[in-house]
Each structure stands twice: as C-alpha cells, then as structure tokens.
Amino acid sequence: MPIATLDEFLARSNSPDSPFDYLIIGGGTAGLVVAHRLTENANISVGVIEAGLYHGRSDEKPILHTPGLIGLAVNNPLYDWILRSVPQANGNNRILPFPRGKCLGGSSLINYLGHTRPSKDEYDALEASFNNTGWTWDTLLEYMKKSESFSQYEVIESRGRAAPPGSYVPKPDAAVHGTHGPILHSQPPPWPPYDPKEAENEGSNLNRVFLQAMDQLGVPANPEPCGGYNIGCAKPLMTIDPKSSLRSSSVSGYLEPIVDSRPNLLVLTGATVTRVLFENTDNSGKPKAVGVELYTSNHNARTQIRNIRREVILSTGTFKTPQILECSGLGNPAILNPLGVECIVDLPGVGGNLQDHSAVSFIGEVDPRYVTADILLEPDGLNKHQKLFDERKDGLLADTSSQALCYLSLDHVTKVTGTPHNTIVNQLEQQSREYINKLNPSPAVQRGYEKQRQLLTKWLSERTQAQIEIINFSGHLPINGLSPDITSRKRYFTLTACLVHPFSRGTVQHVPTPLSSSTESQPRIDPNVLSHPLDATLLLQGMEFILHLTETEPYKSAIKSWIFPSELSSIDLKEALKPNADHSLKAQVNDILEAHLRSSVRTTYHPVGTAAMMSKEDGGVVDDRLRVYGVDGLRVADLSVLPYIISAHTVSAAFAVGERAAELVLEDYAASS
Ligand SMILES: Cc1cc2nc3c(=O)[nH]c(=O)nc-3n(C[C@H](O)[C@H](O)[C@H](O)COP(=O)(O)OP(=O)(O)OC[C@H]3O[C@@H](n4cnc5c(N)ncnc54)[C@H](O)[C@@H]3O)c2cc1C
Secondary structure (H helix, E strand, O other): OOOEOHHHHHHHHHOOOOOOOEEEEOOOHHHHHHHHHHOOOOOOOEEEEOOOEOOOOHHHOHHHHOHHHOOOOOOOOOOEOOEEEOOEHHHOOEOOEEOOEOEOOHHHHOOOOEEOOOOHHHHHHHHHOOOOOOOOHHHHHHHHHHHEEOOOHHHHHHHHHOOOOOOOOOOOOHHHOOEOOOEEOEOOOOOOOOOOOOOOOOOOOHHHHHHHHHHHOOOOEOOOOOOOOOOEEEOOEEOEOOOOOOEOOHHHHHHHHHHOOOOOEEEEOOEEEEEEEEEOOOOOOOOEEEEEEEEEOOOOEEEEEOOOOOEEEEOOHHHHHHHHHHHOOEEOHHHHHHHOOOOOEEOOOOOOOEEOOEEEEEEEEEOOOOOOHHHHHOHHHHHHHHHHHHHHOOOHHHOOOOOEEEEEOHHHHHHHHOOOHHHHHOOHHHHHHHHHHHHOOOHHHHHHHHHHHHHHHHHHOOOOOOOEEEEEEOOOOOOOOOOOOOOOOOEEEEEEEEEOOOOOOEEEEOOOOOOOOOOOOOOEEEOOOOOOHHHHHHHHHHHHHHHHHHOOOOHHHHEEEEEEOHHHHHOOHHHHOOOOOOHHHHHHHHHHHHHHHHHHOEEOOOOEOOOOEOOHHHOOOEOOOOEEOOOEOEEEOOHHHOOOOOOOOOHHHHHHHHHHHHHHHHHHHHHHO
C-alpha cells in the first residue's frame, strides 16, 4: 500500500493546483471512516496524518489479526501508545494502564473485537437532553448499519437447531444490521462445537455455564442485543471476517480497499501532530485552522503543513484530541497560561469530562474439563488450535475465548444482592452537589455535569437502562501481575463487573515536552476513578452480584477455588450471602470486596467525553456538527465528542461518529461549492 514520504506529503500540500481540501489527523477508527467517505467524491482532496505505522494486510501479522491472540499487541510500543494514568487516590494510588492503538487502524486494530450497542434512550438523549440536532438512535442506527456487513443469518439459525439446552441462541434482526458496510461482523462458532461427534468435551463450555447460572438468577438471554434494548445475556457479535476468521478493522475495511485507487487520498505515517495552526489569531476575525505542526522521529524535527483549503479534522481519540487542542491554544486559560501556551479561545471544557467504564475482576480455578483460553498458553494446546485455525478457521483461535456478557439494570442487580434500591440512591443528591463544587471551577462545566447527572439519575431507576455489565471470560486474564499456572494445566474463569454509567469525571491535560526531546509528549491522564462516592457503591453491588452468580448452579459446581481475591477461599460464601447472614460474616465479605475494589479497580479502555458535544454554555467543546467552538475550519471526529459514556463497548460508536462526521462535512462542502 503506498504510504507517502514526508517530502511527498509536503509537496502535495504545497502544490498550487491540488493542495488538500481536508487534513485528517489520526488514521484510527473514526479517522479512516472520514477519509474513506470524503474521497468517494473525486473532487475532494484529503490528507491523513497518522503517528503510528501501517502494519500490513490481515494475513501478515497474526498478533494483530488472529482473534484468539487478542491482547498480545497491548503494551507493545509498535502498536500501542502505552498511556498511563496518574496515581489514583481512590484505587490505592495505583497507576492505571490506558492502551490506545498507535497505527493505521488505531484502537480498532488492537481492541478485543466485541461488537455491542447501547440502548435506544442513550442515543436519543444526545438530542433530547443536549440539543444535538440529528443525534438520535434512529440516525445513529443508520450510520452503524452503513459501517458494517453481517450475513450469517442462515448459519446462526442452523447452528441454533443443534444447540444443547442452555446455549445462547442469537436471533439477529435483519432490520438492525447492515449488509454492505466495510466492517465485517460475525458470530464465531462456539468451541467446543455443538456437534457431540466433534466435541472432545461436550458440556465443557464455561459460557454455557455462565448463561445457565444467569438464567437461574432471573436474567434471561437477549437474542438480539443490538436493536436498542441491550439488557440480558448475550454472546456478542465480533468484528471478525466470517470467511477468513481474521480481524476486521478500520484499516482493512475503510482504507486498504481504496488507497491504491483514489489519487485524491494521501496517507502519511510515523508523523505526530503537535498542534493546529491558525490564521487570524490577532482578533481580526475568527481564528481559521489552516494547517498543523508535526513531529517525525526519524527526522527528529518539527515541520509545518499549511494551505489546507477547507478543514482540519482531529480524529486522534479521547486522550490526544484534547492535548492537541490545548497545544493549539484552545482550552482553559488558567491551565494554558502556566503551560506557556497562549489561549486563543477560552474553552474550559477541553480535556474535562473524561469517563470510562471502571471494572473489577474475579479469578478462580475451574474443573479441568472446561475448555478455556489457558489451553493456548500450553505449547501442545496452541499447536492443536493453530492447526484447527489454519485448516478449518475453527477452534479457540477463531474467537476471543468465547466471551459472554450481560447488561443489568440496577433493579436486576439489587434483586439478587437484596440491597434496597433506596439505600443506594438516597445520598445521591447531596453527594453530587458536593462533587460538582469540587469538580471544576468553571460554572459552564458544572452546568454540563449537572445535566448529565440528572440523566444518569433518571436511568438508575429504569429497568431498560443498564448500570452494571458482567463479562465472563473463559480463562485467566493477566490482571494485577497475576498469571495462570500453565505447568499444571489448570483452567480458570475471570468474571468482571463493569460500571456502565459512572458519576465520576476525570481530566486529560497536555504536559509540555522540550522541543528538543526525542520522546513524544504524553498527556496527563487522571480518570479520577471512583471519585464520586456512588460509583464505589454501584460497583460493589456488581461485585456482590458476581459472588451470587458463583454460588448459583451450574457455575458453583464448576469452581474449584478462588485465586483473586484469594481471601474468598476461606469464607463460607453460601452462608455469607444469605439475607439473614451472621453480621460479622457479612462484614468480613464486605471488607474483602472493599479491599478488592480499591486494590484492583481499573478501566475497560472505553474513554470518551474530553471534547464533548454540548452547548458552549454547558462546557461543550464542539457543536452538533462537530465544529470546535470559537474557530473556523476545525472539527473533531472521534469518541472524545460523546458527552457521556454509553452502555456498550465503544467501537460501534466510533464507526458511527466517523460516518456521521463525514456526512456533515460533505453537506457543508456541497452547501459551499
Ligand atoms: C485494548 C483495547 C480493547 C478494546 N476492546 C474493545 C472491544 O472489544 N469492543 C469495543 O467495542 N471497543 C473496544 N475498545 C474500544 C474501541 O476500540 C475504541 O473506543 C475506538 O476504537 C476508539 O476510536 P477513536 O477513533 O476514537 O480512536 P482511535 O481508534 O484510538 O484513533 C486515534 C488515532 O489517532 C492517532 N493519533 C493520536 N495522536 C496523534 C497525533 N498527535 N498525530 C497523529 N496521529 C495521532 C492514533 O495513533 C490512532 O491511530 C478497546 C480499546 C482498546 C485500546
């Protein structure tokens, strides 16, 4: 695939007859969607600048493209920015990892492949509660469909007919899935397969055990979680090509098919944009974005790209977009001035409002008859599954260790834990008032937060809105430095409780690096995890739910011992979880859970919100056409624009934001041509 050199890129941007109309910064998930759609019009010239590299077509890098190997690209500087938080006061001062894709394809090339969608109300609230015209479930559904291809209706139906009782049998609704989009979706076959002749261990699928136990707890399977109602258990769709069983990403779907055939598109890699350049910064009119400054490590120098005819579009993601805005003089003057950056537009919301799903995992050993991802860590197991994958596109490598997940309303959770709903939400008003005052001195930002808080509070009591997600991973996730014992061929489960709608808000801020430095400057990330007291209360409810799940058959019989937290092994959980349990036994469990929360809470890599699409008076950074307030010629198209986090893993939203951004740009192009 032709990637331009810096000289070629500069030559194009300086050429009098074909400079770029649009310059997209960040060739990640949403950025490549915008590049693809804009260059469908041969009259529009587009440049893309990506800090990472291009890593070849799908069959060239198993570590990126084989589903069963997910996670191996994380922490590898070839593919990952390897960002880190500041120490978290409410998490025992630990530093939390924030992986982010650094490559063409961005985070869609290193993520865990799950494809989920939020509830209808969550997308409708973008318009209804925040006045973002055209941002509703109905419009976003069309963008999600436009980005995707799903075609396995018959395969799933026939597979369902052979499914043993308790298996998850999806019933995809053709009305909510796209069939002609660039991102391929599939439902990988379960492993071990349903056919008893092929199964070495029929009845050894831990996901089935999870679903059966959930059913016992009154949480049914949701056969179509993508249609606007996501409560219940599901085995999610995956961004996996059903023919090759390889990852489908923004680079394989949106870029590779067109890059050789569209002369109006030029891609530069290995170049990190440091700031946006403006004209009219002398108060002679609105500042107008005309180019960018970038840094290339192989030249160890900064260069300027100018002459952008129409717009610069930032698609650098939730952490880098606010950093670039701040470096460009857009942000809170009280933050910019000490950094030595002249503030050209006072936008106090830049870099605030950071949200992510916080999460806590539990790990235990299960009966060795269960087929779990741990097998792939054993040389003979890996060989066997590599052969299955190479010959039949099957086995553990064709899927992501068969995740099954479940979205639960607060009502579902508290029915199981027995905690009265009131005791959870009674303190909320008072706690939130105190929280807002501490959050940010800007009245605009406080107003925006208060609007979000009202929405989140309403959703707390709705049975159609998820508050907790439980993820079942068949295997031992490498968490808190723990790794599985592979020599003795043990098998494990990891159950994770995620907080879906956190009340806490964090920040991302630029940290200056000397111009001569050879390292790229990383932002200061403070997710401020569990800073709102309700978040800890809610997450503890999710954690207690997991204990009930593990005390429910058939999950209970599958478990041999607790690994993480190991203290659970010495507790009679059956007694402790009874409604009339002995007070001191209950207190012992609560102490274990509280300590586990503080020592292991992390996030699930779904950050949003740092350039929020809200009115400027509410601390917003972009309007509903994604234009940055106070300047001309600058838009944001990535997940930093979502004002609040949704009850879904976020890649489907990133594709939808990219599709919508492209349409908005094209509408404005048509109107002004
Ligand atoms: C490890 C991991 C697992 C995940 N698992 C899932 C999952 O299973 N399901 C799901 O739905 N979601 C998942 N997500 C989340 C999802 O992938 C992201 O939310 C989504 O891809 C973000 O898209 P984006 O366009 O906002 O940003 P990105 O895709 O991150 O794109 C930003 C791009 O900008 C580039 N860039 C940044 N700064 C600069 C600069 N200064 N100059 C030039 N280029 C720059 C980056 O290198 C990157 O290519 C996961 C994420 C991670 C990291």
